[in-house]
Amino acid sequence: MKVTLRIRRFNPETDQKPYWGDYTLDGVEPTNSVLELIHRVKWEQDGTLTLRRSCAHGVCGSDAMRVNGVNRLACKILMDGIGVKDGDTIQLEPILGLPVIKDLVVDFEPFFDHYRAVMPYFVPATPPPADGRERIQSQAEREVFDDTTKCILCACCTTSCPSFWASGKYVGPAAIVQAHRFIFDSRDGAAKERLNILAEPDGVWRCRTIFNCTPACPRDIEVTRAIGEVKLAIKRAE
């Protein structure tokens, strides 16, 4: 089938302002991913088209973008998954709320700044066991934070959040998900510090429970629930 990609283009070296570029492809299969189509445009028609991508199967988190207005990983969206038919147009834009570097590539530094701010690392509650072996954790304790260990830091959630669009100072859903992964780990001892960080004005209370983040997550993490659990933990600690 024939499909047109309508892509938001911007090259700071040559363009005064962003514009829409239309690229039509023949022979598109229902099982093609959006990434495969973008690659065809880049490789067959216009090599200046710029994007990030790596693993191409939804694990590395490189190719988050707005596909028909919603945040998706381009490699994880197939034509038949979004009901594309012959003659249709798919609209592609960079994710919102982060500065555009070129075409679909945005500056991830502000996103990783928020990530680093929530102590996204294990702080052991106890010294290593004297027997030289692993710490003991029950499978039930392990499952409490299983969902948030799946995060790949693609930024689909954070850049779908109207509160983040309104203020880039908000740490955003992804950073809260990362904090959640440690706050609820039975082996960790720094929950209090993380909850204090997230109780600040630019922490969890900027979340207005709009729920954009949950359907945006390509890893099916219940992001809004995780944020809710962190809010509850802060309230309980008060």
Added chain:
Amino acid sequence: MAQVHQFDAIVVGAGGAGLMAALYASRGIKTAVISKLYPTRSHTGTAQGGIGAALGNLEPDSWEWHAFDTVKGSDYLGDQNAAKVLATEAIDAVIELELMGLPFDRTEEGRISQRRFGGHTNNETKQPVRRACHSADRTGHMILQTLYQNCIKENVTFFDEFHVVDLIMNGDRPAGVVAVEIDSGELHVFQAKAITFATGGWGRIWQTTSNAHTLTGDATAIWLRRGLPLEDLEFFQFHPTGLYPIGVLITEGVRGEGGVLINDRGERFMERYAPTIKDLASRDVVSRAIYLEIRDGRGIKGKDYVHLDVRPETVNRYLAEAGEERRLTAEDVINKLPDILDFTKTYAGVDPVKQPIPIQPTAHYAMGGIPTNLNAEVIRDGSETVIPGLYAAGEVACVSVHGANRLGTNSLTDLVVFGRRAGQQMLDYCKNADFVALPDNPTAEVEAELDRIRNASGSVRGIEIRKKMRKVMMDHVGVFRTEDGIQKALDTIRQLQDDFRNNLSIDDHGYRYNSDMLEAWELGALLDTAEATALAALERKESRGAHSREDFPKRDDENYLAHTMIYSEAGKLAVRFDRPVDLSLGYEPKERVY
């Protein structure tokens, strides 16, 4: 003039091996990690099933069994002293990861849970043993995240999206690296006393691959251009179960949980090829079996794939037949293999609880690469002459642990064990070492090449070259090989190198985030690595592990129980089998039966 940075130690690549090296080195010396990706995008994150270590948490196990299985899996080309290092240090390395916070799945006692994986056995009963420590089916993701988190905790310095394109040598001493800052397109020089390369593999040489787009053999190509040797490149693993037709990896853990391979006649064909451990034979054996089934017309509906069946009713029928008490439920499949369900549903429209998964072998892992000794020190010849200050670890390195075929889970083990060794070595080395002076204009050579690519105005698009390379390598330097086929591939690759040098076309002539130029540079690296791979495959006239020559179907220990060294001499490649295999554990090469 390029900006110059100075660090005691530089790590190139931010996957598991690179981050482990950086964590260790940064404890005592000024260290920086340079990666062409954001670290969390690295390919370690896609590893699924587990990391091998003889913890013995669920049943008796020992490092000796792990070492023997690794040597046997390697078709006796793996160095036995290296297998010993891997198997002994694996235990401590996995514990270290857990202590760093890695959320492993747990046993009923709350210890690290383990599952079965191909080629890992109880050496007494010969039956599969539970050795793969896992975190659902995203163990690599958890390792990458945990190591990156610890790097943040320890304030390790990162240069994200800096693409290393050259190694600076001053005479025979490494002085630093050259990198393109991708955002600006500007060149940077990183001068360092010690440099570790941990840049991963180059599966993108082949048409069907589990590898990321970014696994392009950058370091192997740089090595050849700098006149340094590579080792055992002809041994490239084809993983048996890539999702048909796109090649995404479906973990061996599916078979570890009881999944079986089924042909068009409904036969569990691995019973014929590996009567004892069947579907859990090592990967080279299973991939060949699948190819033979397909070749003999027993692919599903006559096509190029077979089925991987993990439906509980199928698994339980075979478990009952084998007299095992264990049973698999739909919940087990959902809980233990969540990502696999996601991949098969997204890319093949298949629910593995209800339907078999279509699979085909997929180019997966480089056993060969940059030759190193047990300390991750890079060597320059078969007599193990060390290049002081230069290290390699992880998939890009060839210690050699994996020999002619790697066992599943041993890649993750390799990258933590030898990444750690590289970091420790850099730490020790830098205490008494000084900087090697930078040569005059250290970026000149690579700058000229990048400018040539940026301004290329020929008539051949990179995609045309890339497609031809990937097809010819798949057809002739894949699971089965012949002299005629390999020669054809070599001729084609050389023609494509000529097109690349003389007739390339490029659209993006700018500097900022010029991925058109950098992808083309990567294509050049792939071509050079493909050439060396094909040449090594041509010269090794025997069948061993992943290198299967139809014209030489037997293993030939008399002539080829040695590592392949590929030397780059005055722009020409030369192959010599001059690095002996270490046999110090006393495992005598014998026929491999599974």
